[in-house]
Amino acid sequence: MIQFVNVAKTYPNAHSPSLNGINLSIGRGEFVFVVGPSGAGKSTLMKLLYREELPSTGKVLLDGKDISRLRDSDVPYLRRQLGVIFQDFKLLPERTVFENVAFALECTDVSRREILRRVPASLELVGLRHKTHSRASELSGGEQQRVAVARAIVRNPVLVVADEPTGNLDPENSWAIMKLLTDINKMGATVVVATHAKNIVNDMKKRVVAIERGRVARDEERGTYGYES
C-alpha cells in the first residue's frame, strides 16, 4: 500500500539530509511503529505520508500512485483518505467536542445529515459520547487526544498516520490511545505510528521500523523499541 523508493529529504539550509536512501514498504492493514532517536527523521517520514513535505529525491507511492507528484489542488483529496494524529492534538479549544470532530466533515462539504450520523458513531468508538457538548479546552489531555482520534477516523480513512500521539500523555492514557489505534487497525485501516513509548512498543509486538540518522536501521516483524528511553 505504501512504498518509499530511494527517498531522500534535505530541508533548505540544512547541513545534512533528514532522510537518505529510504526504501520501505508497508502493506494494507499493517500496524507499524516507527522508532528512533529524536531528530532521526521520524517526523519527516510522517510528513511525507500526508504530503506536508515533498521528498527531495525518490518516490512516495500510495496504492501505486506517486503522491509527491500530486498537483497541489489534488492534495486535499489525498488527505481526505487519511487520518492524521499529532502529539499536540491540534483541536480548536473554544469549540465543542462535537464541533471539533464535525469540522473535518464540514470543511469537505459533507451533508449535515451525514455529519449527524457519523460524528456520534465516531465519538462512541473513542468512548467520549458523554462529552459531546463539552468544550475541547475543558477536557483532559487523554480525552483531547481521543477527540483527535475520533476526528481522524470519522471519515473511515484507509491510512492513519500518528506522529507521537502519546508524547504528551501519561502511561494510562497512552495505553488507551494505542488500544484505540489497534482497534482502528483491526477494522481495516493501515496504521503508522511514530513513537518514543518504549514500553508500549515492547509489549505490543508489532512491526517496528527504526530510523537512525535518516536511514532505516532496523525493520523487524514483532520488533522491540531497542533504545534506552
Add this chain to the structure above:
Amino acid sequence: MAMNPRAWVTAIRDALRSMTRSSLMSLASIATVAVSLMVLAAVLLLALNLDFMAASVESEVQVKAYLCAVDDTDPTCNQQELTEDQKKIIVEEVLRIPGVKEVRFVSRDEALSQLNEEFGEHKDILEGLDGENPLRDSLDIQALDVQQVAGIAEAVRKIAGVSTVNYGQDYVNTLMAFTKAIRYGGIGLVLMLIVATVLTISNTIRLSVYARRREVGIMKLVGATDWYIRRPFMMEGILLGVFGALVAMGLTGYGYSKVVVYLTQKIPFWPVVRPEQVLMNQTLGLVVLGAVLGAVGSLISLRRFLKV
C-alpha cells in the same frame, strides 16, 4: 468553488465573526473604503453636472449679440449711443446672414426686467444698482440649425455697432476643458485612494488569517480545498468593501441632496442633475466596486499569507 449554500452561510458567519473580533481594523478598512468611494462619487457627480450643463447650453441655438454703448471700451465701437436707425440697420444686416431664423431686439430696460424675473425672490440683489441699468441693448438671434451657430456668430461680430457676441459653444468649450481637468485630476486621486483601500483591506485580512492560523492549519490537514479555506476571508474582504460603499453612498447621497437644494434655492436657473436621477445607479455601481476592491484586497493577502 463549490456552491453548497450551507458552506456560504458558514463563510459569511465566519467573516462576520472575524470582523467583530478585530473590530478596530475592520472599522479602519470600512472608513478607508468609504473615503475613497466618496471622493470617487463626488468626482463623478461633479463631472455629470458639468456634462449636464454643457449639454443644456449646447442645445441652445441662440446667439446673443450686444450692441455698442457710450461707455463701451470695445475698439470697434466709437463710444457713441447708437441711433434707432442704426439699430434697425444692424437688425436688417443680421437677418441677411444665411441660417438666421429670427432676430429679436431686446432693449436694456427689457433685459433688466427679465433679470428681475429670473432672480425671483432674490431680486433684492438688484436693488444695489440704485436705479442705474448697467445692461446693454442686445439681439437674440435664433439659428435654423445648431451647426450654423458658430458661423452666424462670426458674421454678426463683423457688423459695425456690434460690441460682443456670445453663443453656447463658447461656454461649452470652457466647460469641456474644465470637465476634462476634473476628470483626470479626479481619476488620479481616486486611483491613489483605491490603492490605499486595497492595501488596507489586504492588511486586515492578513491579521484575520493570522488570528485563525490554527484553524486554517487543521482545515488543510483534514482535506479542505484551497477555496473552502479562502472563502470566509474573501467574504470578509467583500463585506468590508460593501459596508464601506454603503457608508460612502449614504454620506454622498445626503450631502448631494443638500447641495442641490441649496443651489436651486440660491441660483434658480442653474442646471443641476437631480439626486434621484443618479444616486440609485451610483449606489449600485459603488457597492459592486466596493465588493471588487474587497475581493482583490483579500486575494492579495491570501496569495501571500495563506499558502494552501
